[in-house]
Amino acid sequence: xxxxxxxxxxxxxxxxxxAIEAAAPVAAxxxxxxxxxxxxxxxxxxxTDPGMSAELLLRAYREIKRLRLLDARMILVQRQGRVGxxxxxxxxxxxxxxxGLALEKDDWVFPALRESSIMLVRGFPLVPxxxxxxxxxxxxxxxxxxxxxxxxxxxxxxxxxxxIGPQLPHAVGAAWAAKIRGDRTVTVGFIGDGGTSEPDFHxxxxxxxxxxxxxxxxxxxxxxAISVPTARQTASETIAVxxxxxxxxxxxxxxxxxxxxxxxVSEAVARARSGGGPTFLxxxxxxxxxxxxxxxxxxxxxxxxVATWVARDPLARLRRHLVHRGLLDDAIDAAMEQELSAEISxxxxxxxxxxPPGRETLFDDVYADQPWHLAEQRAELLRGPKAPxxx
Amino acid sequence: MSQLxxxxxxxxxxxxxxxxxxxxxLIGEEVGHYQGAYKVSEGMLERFGERRVIDTPITESGFxxxxxxxxxxxxxxxxxxMTWNFSAVAFDQILxxxxxxxxxxxxxxxxxxxxxxxxxxxxxxxxxxxxxxxHFYAHIPGLKVLAPATPADAKGLLKAAIRDDxxxxxxxxxxxxxxKGEVPxxxxxxxxxxxxxxxxxxxxxxIVAWSRMVHVALEAAAVLxxxxxxxEVIDLRSLRPLDETTIVASVRKTHRAVIAYEGWPxxxxxxxxxxxxxxxxxxxxxxPVLRTSFLDVPxxxxxxxxxxxxxxxxxxxxxxxxVLYRA
Numbered sequence: 001x002x003x004x005x006x007x008x009x010x011x012x013x014x015x016x017x018x019a020i021e022a023a024a025p026v027a028a029x030x031x032x033x034x035x036x037x038x039x040x041x042x043x044x045x046x047x048t049d050p051g052m053s054a055e056l057l058l059r060a061y062r063e064i065k066r067l068r069l070l071d072a073r074m075i076l077v078q079r080q081g082r083v084g085x086x087x088x089x090x091x092x093x094x095x096x097x098x099x100g101l102a103l104e105k106d107d108w109v110f111p112a113l114r115e116s117s118i119m120l121v122r123g124f125p126l127v128p129x130x131x132x133x134x135x136x137x138x139x140x141x142x143x144x145x146x147x148x149x150x151x152x153x154x155x156x157x158x159x160x161x162x163x164i165g166p167q168l169p170h171a172v173g174a175a176w177a178a179k180i181r182g183d184r185t186v187t188v189g190f191i192g193d194g195g196t197s198e199p200d201f202h203x204x205x206x207x208x209x210x211x212x213x214x215x216x217x218x219x220x221x222x223x224x225a226i227s228v229p230t231a232r233q234t235a236s237e238t239i240a241v242x243x244x245x246x247x248x249x250x251x252x253x254x255x256x257x258x259x260x261x262x263x264x265v266s267e268a269v270a271r272a273r274s275g276g277g278p279t280f281l282x283x284x285x286x287x288x289x290x291x292x293x294x295x296x297x298x299x300x301x302x303x304x305x306v307a308t309w310v311a312r313d314p315l316a317r318l319r320r321h322l323v324h325r326g327l328l329d330d331a332i333d334a335a336m337e338q339e340l341s342a343e344i345s346x347x348x349x350x351x352x353x354x355x356p357p358g359r360e361t362l363f364d365d366v367y368a369d370q371p372w373h374l375a376e377q378r379a380e381l382l383r384g385p386k387a388p389x390x391x
Numbered sequence: 392m393s394q395l396x397x398x399x400x401x402x403x404x405x406x407x408x409x410x411x412x413x414x415x416x417l418i419g420e421e422v423g424h425y426q427g428a429y430k431v432s433e434g435m436l437e438r439f440g441e442r443r444v445i446d447t448p449i450t451e452s453g454f455x456x457x458x459x460x461x462x463x464x465x466x467x468x469x470x471x472x473m474t475w476n477f478s479a480v481a482f483d484q485i486l487x488x489x490x491x492x493x494x495x496x497x498x499x500x501x502x503x504x505x506x507x508x509x510x511x512x513x514x515x516x517x518x519x520x521x522x523x524x525x526h527f528y529a530h531i532p533g534l535k536v537l538a539p540a541t542p543a544d545a546k547g548l549l550k551a552a553i554r555d556d557x558x559x560x561x562x563x564x565x566x567x568x569x570x571k572g573e574v575p576x577x578x579x580x581x582x583x584x585x586x587x588x589x590x591x592x593x594x595x596x597x598i599v600a601w602s603r604m605v606h607v608a609l610e611a612a613a614v615l616x617x618x619x620x621x622x623e624v625i626d627l628r629s630l631r632p633l634d635e636t637t638i639v640a641s642v643r644k645t646h647r648a649v650i651a652y653e654g655w656p657x658x659x660x661x662x663x664x665x666x667x668x669x670x671x672x673x674x675x676x677x678x679p680v681l682r683t684s685f686l687d688v689p690x691x692x693x694x695x696x697x698x699x700x701x702x703x704x705x706x707x708x709x710x711x712x713x714v715l716y717r718a
Contacts, residue, residue: 110460140497140499142497142498144495151495153496153500158492159495161487166484168456170463172456173457173461173463173464174460174464177465177466180442180461185464187460200453204457206448207450364498365494365496365497366493366533367533368501368555372632373632
């Protein structure tokens with residue numbers, strides 16, 4: 001699935017190279033323009049600046065940095081065979097982190113592959129978060145769900161669906177429930193550029209528009225669906241403009257600009273909360289690393305293209321802004337990095353002390369009450385030979 | 392007790408449960424202003440308003456998906472498909488989300504939702520409208536699948552399904568909607584899931600059936616009675632969970648069994664029941680267990696050909712004669 005014909009790739013490679021766009025006017029057509037706040041020199045565009053406090057900006061920086069370090073460590077432990085799979089967010093952290101900061105406690109999040117970390121921003125502790133990657137006995141999901149599908153009822157985050165699109169209608173449905181009940185909850189749902197080709201993208205956009213639900217739908221356009229570039233995913237000029245046909249106000253935003261994403265998400269959330277209905281955001285970004293630990297991106301894209309996007313790194317751009325404002329210097333940054341690395345190392349050490357979930361747990365949660373046939377299977381399994389130690 | 396048609400019993404169950412619990416909603420194509428494609432939801436829009444009886448665009452996967460999302464955050468949707476055939480485009484949502492979210496979330500989430508629609512053969516609606524979809528869904532752990540044959544069971548089982556905290560798939564039948572029967576008026580009348588009923592007692596052979604085929608099996612039993620054969624007809628009512636105790640007890644008494652159902656012969660619920668009987672009552676059997684099902688072809692439109700594909704009482708009688716070695 002989602003594989004272009006490799007035979008036709010070479011001839012038009014130039015067309016599919018992903019270029020960086022200049023900021024474009026957004027007032028007239030926000031779904032065709034590009035909302036940007038951060039300038040290259042670290043200053044902000046006063047016309048679009050959302051006015052985030054110093055504290056909030058430093059918090060965003062810290063969260064992005066932690067995620068960057070965490071992703072690198074998780075890829076390492078996957079390579080060492082300590083976890084099965086990992087899909088990193090590297091290069092596109094600005095959108096999940098800014099979204100997490102823009103939400104209230106009771107709001108719901110339905111992430112896609114690279115937005116699991118929103119639950120960390122919203123207060124889910126690091127050790128049980130890592131336990132979901134290890135799938136061990138410290139995992140509230142009891143070792144049942146793949147890594148990078150993290151969820152937590154405590155922070156109203158639901159696991160996305162590996163099928164790519166189905167979480168977006170769930171987000172619309174949760175918002176629909178809020179509207180029916182008359183509460184002020186907002187839901188945010190994510191999808192990738194590749195996911196916009198799935199029927200559930202259409203389903204979610206269409207029903208969000210028809211029922212005018214308090215939902216913010218965000219497409220992280222990182223330009224590559226595994227090996228398929230956006231140009232082979234859709235012939236549409238932008239992804240955001242697709243929202244027009246569904247009657248859903250849509251904005252295209254620089255997804256490597258934390259301030260711009262924070263502004264776009266905050267405005268969309270405020271409109272949803274006040275009964276103004278759904279918004280669709282396209283966050284333009286780039287996946288710096290591989291699709292997952294099962295992917296080798298050097299087979300389908302050039303080092304030059306990656307290098308141009310590394311130069312637009314959301315972490316570096318925010319850092320430039322913080323330095324520009326006198327909120328950060330090398331010493332503070334190094335101390336923060338050391339502190340975060342130590343936090344992650346300690347969490348990994350702790351999480352690795354836990355063994356696998358007990359085999360008797362296999363039969364829990366299939367139904368609300370365990371049916372007799374599962375009780376029989378459980379008893380039979382527990383009577384049988386024990387599984388090899390450690391697995 | 393009231394005399395109700397099957398469709399009225401389904402409606403009564405929904406109305407009573409919506410009055411009892413404001414989290415319960417009905418959503419689907421044509422359920423509101425049109426009063427339901429088969430008039431099952433007649434009068435419900437007027438009674439509950441557009442916030443609780445919700446007409447949708449033509450998007451089974453879409454309204455299934457949003458209903459699962461709504462169930463996650465605490466509503467209890469009743470999702471009506473125009474027929475179970477059209478649930479095929481929503482299969483991913485049912486398989487990968489409704490059935491799995493409780494388990495994948497370590498029990499943190501639940502999806503209390505009812506999917507309901509007519510299922511199986513109707514009359515001359517061709518291959519794409521005649522699927523027996525229960526076989527696909529009953530395979531999936533995390534789901535419950537019900538297939539009542541009478542108005543009383545339709546009401547009692549649907550009410551139990553709506554009150555249940557797991558996803559329940561409720562199989563109705565276009566050809567049963569007009570069937571009348573005595574239905575209890577008690578608003579707390581529930582039929583527990585996973586319990587079969589003995590539709591007719593007998594000593595010579597067990598016929599296991601569900602939904603519309605219970606009526607065809609009873610027709611076959613009447614023919615057999617004239618030949619001196621007393622068939623016991625088991626109305627399964629619930630396919631998952633499955634009441635194997637009642638099936639096995641009956642086979643231990645009769646020593647012979649025929650399974651009569653709509654759907655193809657390859658695999659499926661019928662084959663599952665045969666497995667249970669041979670495994671749990673092998674020493675009690677006096678003949679191989681046989682099945683009467685659809686022929687193994689897509690359903691034809693032509694009435695005469697369709698009648699050949701769909702199990703008739705005569706085909707059940709023929710299988711019973713075989714297990715009695717009278718053929």
